[in-house]
Amino acid sequence: MTNQGNTLFWFRRDLRVQDNHGLYRALTSGLPVIGCFIFDEHILSSLEDKDDARVTFLHDTIHDLQEQIDARGGTLIVEYGKPEELIPRILDEYHIQKVYFNHDDEPYALQRDQFIAEHCQRHQISLYSFKDHLIFERDEVLKKDGLPYTVFTPYANAWKNRLELAGLDQDGYPLALSAFPSEHPSYPWKKVNSSRIPSLDSMGFVASEKEFPPREVKTSLIRQYGDQRDYPSAQGTSRLGIHFRFGTISIREKARKAYHLSQTFLNELIWRDFYAMILHHFPHVVNGAFRTPYDQIEWRNDEDDFRKWCMGMTGYPLVDAGMRQLNATGFMHNRVRMVVASFLTKHLLINWQWGEAYFARKLLDYDLASNNGGWQWAAGCGTDAAPYFRIFNPDAQQKKFDPKFTYIQSWLPEWGSASYPPPMVDHAFARQRCLKVYQEGLNRSK
Ligand SMILES: Cc1cc2nc3c(=O)[nH]c(=O)nc-3n(C[C@H](O)[C@H](O)[C@H](O)COP(=O)(O)OP(=O)(O)OC[C@H]3O[C@@H](n4cnc5c(N)ncnc54)[C@H](O)[C@@H]3O)c2cc1C
Known part of the structure; x- marks a missing residue:
């Protein structure tokens, strides 16, 4: 180790070496750079599914990233645990003088980073963070x-x-x-001894069978x-x-x-x-409606109805195909996300936060801000929401966007047979019920 110490680049939601703003800045910091990534125990312990595909994705990605950094003569330290314990230990062990990372503005991340910032300040370690995401x-x-x-x-x-x-x-x-140029002429990465990447098993997970989409898309x-x-x-x-x-x-x-x-x-x-x-x-959106009067709606929150929606057994084929696609692959098409979200909140009068949480558990691309925005939009309580009295008719949506039932047939093999359930609620009835309950909620808030 040099007397000057080292720079730490902490990878979080920026898992690449190419065009990575904070990493580029770290590599021009004047000190040798060590990378680190933490499998965050706070986040992983809150996941319900042991075969959560996002953990497999993360694990595969970290392997690739480590290989790329190795090939450049550097080290990616990878640990499993609590960042507030691990980062101070790494700073101490590797004689870190400067810490670099990219912004992460989710509420948990802000709290975590504040703790690290205070720690750095107490120990006269410089901290720099950048927009990248x-x-x-x-x-x-x-x-x-x-x-x-x-x-x-x-x-x-x-x-x-x-x-x-x-x-x-x-x-x-x-x-x-x-x-931000990634191929800096003389990469000042630093090689240090570090332990191996923790196995999925040691973190309480098993590998998922789900497929991940490629990083490239065709120009066409x-x-x-x-x-x-x-x-x-x-x-x-x-x-x-x-x-x-x-x-x-x-x-x-x-x-x-x-x-x-x-x-x-x-x-x-x-x-x-x-x-x-x-x-x-507007951080209040994490816990309630963007338009607060909508918090007064009295949701039915019927657990049996919710189960049918989750399983794709509502009897509305576009809704069911979407939920089956989500459960099987971790993906659902945007148009169908809008339809299933509208159905849950307006036809079944189930709190949008139940749907938001289910999507958070299942979506490979789960992102707090976009998921919350999408759900609030669908429930009519968000920023740019269609007025609540515009209620998607799932059958009309099917006629417009899946007129030949191609998508539906690919996810609902039993559709059209006796084993496919009838609609769990009549559209016209559900529409009237929704209008009444929303209006009562809004009146209550006046
Ligand atoms: C109820 C609901 C929940 C949603 N939850 C999420 C979520 O958790 N994470 C998420 O990334 N998107 C979410 N979306 C937005 C959108 O459905 C997905 O981004 C999109 O379907 C992802 O597929 P794609 O990568 O093929 O997107 P493409 O259509 O190819 O779009 C490219 C990229 O643009 C961004 N994008 C597209 N549409 C939106 C949008 N409406 N809002 C914000 N970003 C968008 C995404 O990053 C997406 O990958 C949600 C939408 C709804 C209605």
Whole structure:
């Protein structure tokens, strides 16, 4: 070890060496860099399924990342435990003078990072953190009066203006989308002795059989995205969600691609920034409705109904196909997410937070901000929500988006046979009931 000490780069939701903002800064910090990743006991112990596919994904990814860092002459220290205990130990053991990481604005992460920041301050260790996970974050896109946007379209317009204002790089891309060079001429990585990556078994998990989508998408898919994205049988969306979630791809790189190929795809990436911005400015959404009067709704919360929805046994084929796809693969098409979420909250009058929690357990691409935003949108209580009296008719949605029942047949083999259940609730009846209960809830809040 040098007398000057070392720099630590802490990987969290940015699991790549290419175009990683914080890592790039660490590698230009003037000190040799050691990487670390912690399988966080607080998070892993809260997962219900021992074969949770996201843990397998994480484990595979960390193996790859370690190999890539090894090949550059460095070390990725990988531990299982509590960050508030492990990080101070690593700082001490490896004589760390500077700590670098990328922002993570989920409530738990903010608390964790605050603890580490205070520890660093007490021990005169410099701490630097960077934006990496979003194109624009926190206060970067605000209204003229300095307040956050709460409606998507004006936010998206301001977001695009800001992108243009950033100026162009030499390839003609807005500077906000520029990559951080990963192949630094002399990588100042440092090799140290460290223990092996903890096995899945030692952390209480088993490997999942689920398949993970590739990191790359065809240019033709992005180009045709606007025409194809609403049809669940079409394979017309990127399935990049899990990679955005764990940072195994760079948001800047994908947004650069979208910038010239598809404004519709770019718009979806803006939704991602939008919901992260909402979580930052309105943290109450984690525990309740964005529009607080909607917290007064008296949900039916029938557990038997909820079980049928979870299992894909509602008798509404588009809803059931979606839930079966989710349970089998960890993925559900966006159009179908909207339909199943609307069905749970409006047809069954089950609290959107039950659905949010079920998705959080099952989705490979689970992301607190986007999941919460999507559920609140569907329940009608969110930022940019359709008015609550607009209630999706699941059969009309099927006619429009799966007219030949292609998607439905691929997930519901028994559909059309005697073993498929009849609709668990009549649409017209459910619609009236929903309107009444929502209206009563809103009246109560006045
Ligand atoms: C009830 C509900 C829950 C949802 N939960 C999540 C979630 O936990 N995690 C998540 O990433 N998305 C969530 N979404 C948004 C959207 O459904 C998924 O991002 C999308 O289906 C993922 O598939 P894809 O990667 O093929 O997306 P594509 O259609 O290829 O879009 C590309 C990327 O853009 C982003 N994106 C697309 N649509 C949205 C959106 N409406 N809001 C925010 N980001 C978006 C995602 O990062 C996505 O991977 C939810 C939507 C609803 C209605």
